[in-house]
Amino acid sequence: MKFKSGFVAIIGRPNVGKSTLMNQVIGQKIAIMSDKPQTTRNKIHGVYTANNSQIVFLDTPGIHKRQSKLGDYMNQTAMSTLHEVEAVLFLVDASEGMGGGDRYIAEQLNSIKTPVILVMNKIDKIEPEALLPMITEYNKLHEFAEIVPISAKMGSNVNTLLEQVQKYLPEGPQYYPDDQITDHPEQFVCAELIREKILHLTREEVPHSIAVAIEDMSVEPNGVVHISAVIFVERDSQKGIIIGKQGALLKEVGRRARTDIENLLGSKIFLELWVKVKKDWRNQDRVLRDLGFHK
Ligand code: GDP
Numbered sequence: 001m002k003f004k005s006g007f008v009a010i011i012g013r014p015n016v017g018k019s020t021l022m023n024q025v026i027g028q029k030i031a032i033m034s035d036k037p038q039t040t041r042n043k044i045h046g047v048y049t050a051n052n053s054q055i056v057f058l059d060t061p062g063i064h065k066r067q068s069k070l071g072d073y074m075n076q077t078a079m080s081t082l083h084e085v086e087a088v089l090f091l092v093d094a095s096e097g098m099g100g101g102d103r104y105i106a107e108q109l110n111s112i113k114t115p116v117i118l119v120m121n122k123i124d125k126i127e128p129e130a131l132l133p134m135i136t137e138y139n140k141l142h143e144f145a146e147i148v149p150i151s152a153k154m155g156s157n158v159n160t161l162l163e164q165v166q167k168y169l170p171e172g173p174q175y176y177p178d179d180q181i182t183d184h185p186e187q188f189v190c191a192e193l194i195r196e197k198i199l200h201l202t203r204e205e206v207p208h209s210i211a212v213a214i215e216d217m218s219v220e221p222n223g224v225v226h227i228s229a230v231i232f233v234e235r236d237s238q239k240g241i242i243i244g245k246q247g248a249l250l251k252e253v254g255r256r257a258r259t260d261i262e263n264l265l266g267s268k269i270f271l272e273l274w275v276k277v278k279k280d281w282r283n284q285d286r287v288l289r290d291l292g293f294h295k
Pocket residue numbers: 012013014015016017018019020021032033034035037038039040062121122123124125150151152153154
């Protein structure tokens with residue numbers, strides 16, 4: 001049997017469970033998850049190797065309405081990816097029904113030739129009878145190659161989904177070794193884990209105004225990994241929020257991030273966190289490039 005391989009994009013409006021699905025498939029936490037939209041900013045590659053085939057998943061930033069240069073970047077990244085892949089997984093939240101955001105994406109999909117698999121997620125939250133009318137609605141908007149209901153969180157029917165995806169892979173090389181699950185540098189994942197903790201610990205006004213950059217990551221002679229990270233905010237008031245009363249919030253961010261990063265790297269770490277104000281960074285091309293948002 002010849003080896004099959006290919007790239008598959010996971011798209012869908014924010015919070016439908018794209019990162020949860022990828023983590024479920026890959027079996028390890030690589031894309032950060034939260035209940036706030038726009039958690040994922042870059043494309044994250046997850047690699048799944050099994051049954052004489054390799055699927056490279058691209059977890060795209062959510063497609064959403066234009067707000068800022070960062071928003072534009074995220075839309076472009078998401079749409080341009082769809083032409084480059086063997087199949088598209090269009091994730092929707094079956095527990096919420098079709099919304100304007102889902103409709104918008106389904107319509108965008110009519111401009112690409114790539115097969116689209118409609119993945120109806122969060123079925124653990126609904127009665128099975130609720131699926132059929134929703135499928136009828138979605139079928140009016142696009143001719144889907146397959147329709148697969150799943151629960152990314154519980155792992156239900158995810159194997160069926162993987163089998164369906166494998167059908168669309170052409171013969172191809174093994175791009176990554178068996179044991180590799182992501183092609184992102186560890187530094188990027190560490191920065192994302194720190195950002196995730198801030199999202200979890202702050203309210204609405206902060207999350208979209210932060211970026212995290214790892215300034216230094218080095219191994220000390222005793223094996224401890226020393227990481228120095230900078231949290232960028234847009235305003236002085238946000239700096240105050242992130243630091244918290246007597247540094248309490250930043251300390252908690254560090255405590256939680258350290259646990260996850262130690263699990264990721266498999267070694268003890270020493271984490272230094274700094275908070276810096278970079279005014280209006282979301283609308284500055286140069287700053288975006290420095291932070292790793294490549295165009
Ligand atoms: P993304 O923005 O599309 O990447 O969504 P996330 O993967 O970050 O998930 C958003 C929220 O939905 C998180 O709170 C997840 O725990 C939750 N979620 C994702 N998949 C499921 C599922 O299958 N069932 C349930 N009940 N919750 C889910």
